[in-house]
Amino acid sequence: MTIHPLRPDAPAPRPAQERPDTAAAYDSTWAEQPVEQAPEGLDRLMGQGGKIYVVLAVVLLIWIGLVTVLFRTDRKIDRLERRLDRDIPKDE
Amino acid sequence: MSSSAHTALPVRRRLYRGVRGLVVVALTGVIVAGFLGAIPQLDILEQSARNLYFHVPMWFSLMAATLVSAYHSARYLRSGARVRDLRAREAARIALIFGGLGIVTGMVWARFTWYEGTGVWWNFDPKQSMAAVLLLIYGGYFVLRDAIDAPKDRGRIAAVYNLFAVVTMPFLLYILPRQMPSLHPGGEGSPAFSQTDLAPAMRWVFYPSVLAFLGLAWLLYTQRVRLAWLREAMRTPDGAPDPEPAPHR
Numbered sequence: 048m049t050i051h052p053l054r055p056d057a058p059a060p061r062p063a064q065e066r067p068d069t070a071a072a073y074d075s076t077w078a079e080q081p082v083e084q085a086p087e088g089l090d091r092l093m094g095q096g097g098k099i100y101v102v103l104a105v106v107l108l109i110w111i112g113l114v115t116v117l118f119r120t121d122r123k124i125d126r127l128e129r130r131l132d133r134d135i136p137k138d139e
Numbered sequence: 140m141s142s143s144a145h146t147a148l149p150v151r152r153r154l155y156r157g158v159r160g161l162v163v164v165a166l167t168g169v170i171v172a173g174f175l176g177a178i179p180q181l182d183i184l185e186q187s188a189r190n191l192y193f194h195v196p197m198w199f200s201l202m203a204a205t206l207v208s209a210y211h212s213a214r215y216l217r218s219g220a221r222v223r224d225l226r227a228r229e230a231a232r233i234a235l236i237f238g239g240l241g242i243v244t245g246m247v248w249a250r251f252t253w254y255e256g257t258g259v260w261w262n263f264d265p266k267q268s269m270a271a272v273l274l275l276i277y278g279g280y281f282v283l284r285d286a287i288d289a290p291k292d293r294g295r296i297a298a299v300y301n302l303f304a305v306v307t308m309p310f311l312l313y314i315l316p317r318q319m320p321s322l323h324p325g326g327e328g329s330p331a332f333s334q335t336d337l338a339p340a341m342r343w344v345f346y347p348s349v350l351a352f353l354g355l356a357w358l359l360y361t362q363r364v365r366l367a368w369l370r371e372a373m374r375t376p377d378g379a380p381d382p383e384p385a386p387h388r
Contacts, residue, residue, distance in 0.1 A: 096175075103174045110170060114163050117358065121159070124365045125152075131372055 150361045158354050165351035172344045179338045183252050190248050191337075192344050196352035197241030198270075202308065203353055204234035204360065205277070209305035212298035221371060222364075224294035227301055229363040231280050233356050238274045242267065253322045266316040266323035273311040276304045 086094055093100045173192040181188060208230035215223035245267060250260050261267070283300050287293035317326050325336065337345065 099174060103171065106170055106174070107167070110167065117159070117362075120362060121155075124362065124369065127369050128365065131369060 150365060155358070155361055159358055162351050162354040162358060165347050166355065169344055169348040169351055173348070176344055177340050179341075183255070187248060187252055188341075190244065191341065192348045194241060194244045194248060195345070196349045197237045197244065198312065199349050200237040200352050200356040201234045201241060202312070204230045204237060204356055205305050205308050207360070208234060209301055212301040215294055215298045216302075219291070219294075221290070221294070222368065224290075224298070225367040225371065226364055227298060228284065229367060230360055231277055231301065231304075232363065233360045235274065235277050235281075236359075237352075237356055238270070238277065242270055242274060245270070249322070264323060265319040265321045269311040269316050273308060276307055276311075280304055 085091070093104070169192060173189055178186075178188050208227045211223045211227035211230060214220070215227060246260055249262075249264070249267070253264070254260070254262060280297060280300055284293055284297045287296060316323065
């Protein structure tokens with residue numbers, strides 16, 4: 048875990064509480080303002096339009112999963128149909 | 140029957156594969172275009188207007204499935220062929236599945252548009268209530284089937300009930316809700332094909348979506364029929380049941 052030093056003007060996480068130095072090192076409060084940095088690569092694409100692309104990605108993954116199930120079931124039925132055809136001797 | 144009885148598959152494989160490929164491509168395109176395409180900005184609806192691409196095709200699929208089911212029930216009454224009963228049953232099952240999805244997606248959509256801020260999920264809007272009644276009627280079809288043990292009686296009685304059920308479908312989905320005040324859009328005319336109700340940009344997603352979901356319903360239906368057919372064939376000692384035996388054997 049990264050230790051983020053508190054800014055001098057930032058309010059202490061819990062002002063009422065006595066905070067010994069031994070506890071401050073474990074804070075996860077993000078008090079320091081991160082350097083403004085334009086998101087790059089995938090983050091830039093997925094962050095556009097209110098992160099609609101994230102939703103699209105999730106829905107597409109679900110759709111791919113469903114299509115996979117459809118195809119696998121088809122293959123199983125195909126195989127069963129072929130086996131049934133072979134196992135049953137033709138009369139006449 | 141001749142030896143071709145058990146080789147007669149309930150579906151042409153090449154046709155099935157072709158439809159499957161088209162459906163996969165079309166629905167993937169519909170999902171992408173449905174999320175990213177431009178839509179008119181409307182109050183209340185806002186981005187939820189995109190639900191049109193997914194909610195409405197559920198009902199078109201239900202209607203198609205009920206018609207297919209009724210067709211096979213009618214054929215069953217004429218021929219007594221087991222496969223007709225199987226087809227009617229599986230089509231009704233697909234209708235119930237798509238209807239269930241349609242009513243649940245409609246509930247969610249209505250909750251955050253019609254009933255936004257009220258916390259109401261269901262307010263007995265005529266369109267929703269009638270759709271629920273239709274689903275109950277089709278649920279009754281399966282209850283009736285399960286209540287009869289003898290396959291021939293089951294098939295015949297269920298087929299008669301199914302013909303009654305399909306007649307209620309247009310009344311419950313179209314005619315009755317339009318006689319009553321409903322929040323559901325499309326109360327007048329033919330909203331899907333009207334020149335003013337649907338923005339041209341949305342038609343390019345909506346119509347392919349309807350076709351693709353109809354195709355998907357057909358794929359699932361065909362899959363179920365093949366499975367039911369296999370099950371029958373394994374139960375009958377001499378292969379698959381007669382596809383179309385002579386009536387009054």
